[in-house]
Amino acid sequence: MTAIGKTARTQRAVERACHEGAKLFSEKGYSETTTRELAAAMDVTNGTFYYYFPSKEDLLRQICEDALAEITAAVTKAVDGAESGLDAVTQMIHSHVRTIVESRHSHTTMLTELRALNGEHRVTIVAARDRYESLVREILASAKADGSLKTSIELAPLTLLLLNLLNWTIFWYRPNMGLTGDEIADRMVTLFLNGAVNPA
Amino acid sequence: MTAIGKTARTQRAVERACHEGAKLFSEKGYSETTTRELAAAMDVTNGTFYYYFPSKEDLLRQICEDALAEITAAVTKAVDGAESGLDAVTQMIHSHVRTIVESRHSHTTMLTELRALNGEHRVTIVAARDRYESLVREILASAKADGSLKTSIELAPLTLLLLNLLNWTIFWYRPNMGLTGDEIADRMVTLFLNGAVNPA
DNA sequence: GTCTATAGTGGGATAGAC
DNA sequence: GTCTATCCCACTATAGAC
Numbered sequence: 001m002t003a004i005g006k007t008a009r010t011q012r013a014v015e016r017a018c019h020e021g022a023k024l025f026s027e028k029g030y031s032e033t034t035t036r037e038l039a040a041a042m043d044v045t046n047g048t049f050y051y052y053f054p055s056k057e058d059l060l061r062q063i064c065e066d067a068l069a070e071i072t073a074a075v076t077k078a079v080d081g082a083e084s085g086l087d088a089v090t091q092m093i094h095s096h097v098r099t100i101v102e103s104r105h106s107h108t109t110m111l112t113e114l115r116a117l118n119g120e121h122r123v124t125i126v127a128a129r130d131r132y133e134s135l136v137r138e139i140l141a142s143a144k145a146d147g148s149l150k151t152s153i154e155l156a157p158l159t160l161l162l163l164n165l166l167n168w169t170i171f172w173y174r175p176n177m178g179l180t181g182d183e184i185a186d187r188m189v190t191l192f193l194n195g196a197v198n199p200a
Numbered sequence: 201m202t203a204i205g206k207t208a209r210t211q212r213a214v215e216r217a218c219h220e221g222a223k224l225f226s227e228k229g230y231s232e233t234t235t236r237e238l239a240a241a242m243d244v245t246n247g248t249f250y251y252y253f254p255s256k257e258d259l260l261r262q263i264c265e266d267a268l269a270e271i272t273a274a275v276t277k278a279v280d281g282a283e284s285g286l287d288a289v290t291q292m293i294h295s296h297v298r299t300i301v302e303s304r305h306s307h308t309t310m311l312t313e314l315r316a317l318n319g320e321h322r323v324t325i326v327a328a329r330d331r332y333e334s335l336v337r338e339i340l341a342s343a344k345a346d347g348s349l350k351t352s353i354e355l356a357p358l359t360l361l362l363l364n365l366l367n368w369t370i371f372w373y374r375p376n377m378g379l380t381g382d383e384i385a386d387r388m389v390t391l392f393l394n395g396a397v398n399p400a
Numbered sequence: 401g402t403c404t405a406t407a408g409t410g411g412g413a414t415a416g417a418c
Numbered sequence: 419g420t421c422t423a424t425c426c427c428a429c430t431a432t433a434g435a436c
Contacts, residue, residue: 029315031231033428048402086397110313115229127432150398157379157387158376158396165361166370171409172360179357195395196358197286198350209419234411248420250413 008051013052014062017042018106022063026108030060030116059112060119068128070100075135085143086193092139093192094185098167101173101181108170136163165192212306213252215271217242218306222263226308230260241400260313267310269329271299275363285343286393294385295368300371301381308370330350365392369383383396 017145020041022034035056040051053059078095082088116123134170137159149158165188173184220241226232235256239249244267248391278295281287301309314325337359343349366387373384 003434030274031228031229032316034428036428044401045403046430047404052401056430061390093401134333147398147400148397153387153390153396157384158391160268160369160372161365161391166364166366167371168368179339184357188354190353190356191358191361191392191395193395193397195391195393196349196353196392198347200347210425236411245421246412247414251419254413256412284426300410395424 010052013042013183015126017049017052017059018063018066021059022067022109023059023103025063025113030056030062030081030113032111036147041133057117057121059107060118061125063106064110064114064117064125065128067106068125070103071107072132073097074133075132079139085139085148088139089143089148089193090189092136093162093166093189094182096136097169097180097188100167100170101175101184104173105171110171111167117167132152133159133163162192204273210252213242217249217252217259218263218266219260222267222303222309225260225263225313226305230256230309230313242346244372257317257321260309261317261325263306264310264314264317264325264330265305266383267303267306268325268332269298270303271307272332272335274299279339285339285346285348288339289343289348289393290389292336293362293366294382296336296387297369298381298386300367301375301384304370304373311367311370333359333363362392 006049017038021038024037024041032196034048035049038056038059039046039119053062075092075095078091092175097197110125110129114122114129117125137155140149140159141155143152144155153161169184173181216370217238221233221238224237224241235249236246238256238259239246242249253262275292275295278291279288282291308326310329312331313320317325337355340349340359340362341355344351344355353361369384
């Protein structure tokens with residue numbers, strides 16, 4: 001077994017920990033999940049968990065970091081080729097919803113368990129989340145600037161309301177509920193852009 | 201001190217526990233809050249907490265129960281005198297948002313810490329929450345039935361999206377943030393009914 | 401790299417005096 | 419009705435063998 005072999009094996013173990021950890025954290029909560037459960041999900045015993053992570057909190061930090069990197073990359077790419085402000089908003093909504101439903105465990109963990117992080121860990125993740133929300137705000141700002149969106153709702157509240165609409169989905173979405181991420185996003189786009197009032 | 205006096209005193213202590221408990225649970229989380237902290241917030245010691253509640257979980261159940269009773273009563277009353285389907289939707293949004301921002305600690309606790317409840321406790325609260333969501337759905341159903349709302353978004357997803365828009369507010373609303381509950385609700389009504397697109 | 405064993409800590413809940 | 423004292427348990431993290 002070479003050094004490279006060892007590294008790859010370790011990386012697989014870390015990835016598995018993140019995957020199973022996100023599942024446990026999102027279903028039971030961070031502090032209701034024990035390191036023994038985390039270890040069992042990795043098929044090792046409690047002590048071995050600490051070979052891969054210095055602490056339980058460090059696993060949480062890793063999951064949050066990865067989730068934010070994932071959604072930031074997905075949305076950045078989605079709006080990259082947008083033809084107009086409205087198109088960018090539409091692409092962003094689809095990309096955001098697709099990401100949080102496809103990786104729902106890690107995004108639920110990031111969105112709801114972040115407060116369990118302390119000190120430096122907390123500061124780093126909050127900063128990354130703020131950067132992502134700035135990205136969303138800038139997409140809306142562009143759509144306002146080109147005249148696509150009404151000015152009667154100010155940029156800051158409009159951004160918050162869009163994030164409301166997008167994020168609470170983690171609490172009810174389940175695979176096989178009869179609605180895909182893109183189908184949910186379609187309805188959000190209709191509602192966010194045109195509202196629910198009957199135009200007839 | 202009469203029996204009535206004792207009862208009233210006990211009731212005040214229970215109310216204080218619910219008030220301070222909701223604050224602690226919403227800020228730190230249910231399982232990160234100790235019974236010693238709860239007792240300190242009531243100005244008693246750990247042991248005394250158990251004179252008022254059989255368990256920590258029972259305090260959580262009480263807080264959730266009260267929050268659901270409060271919002272159900274508020275919204276029921278608000279839509280009672282509505283003149284049309286659209287008016288009822290508008291009144292519901294205002295009433296819901298006003299309630300969750302004015303009693304934000306208890307509603308945050310109910311919405312985010314419910315999963316810490318087990319067995320019978322859990323079943324009771326989930327049932328009450330389902331009843332509240334049915335109320336919201338019925339208000340939207342009426343507005344669809346009288347032709348106010350478009351049919352292109354089905355009732356079930358429309359209800360979920362409205363609850364998305366309303367509920368995520370607990371994660372960012374702070375008193376003195378420069379926006380009152382009614383000001384937030386105004387923007388939600390505009391967005392939910394007419395959308396963000398510039399009509400010009 | 402994984403194990404067993406355990407140190408060390410803190411919290412939920414109870415007992416019993418006052 | 420409130421206190422002090424404490425039981426008992428579970429959990430995070432570490433030590434050290436293999």
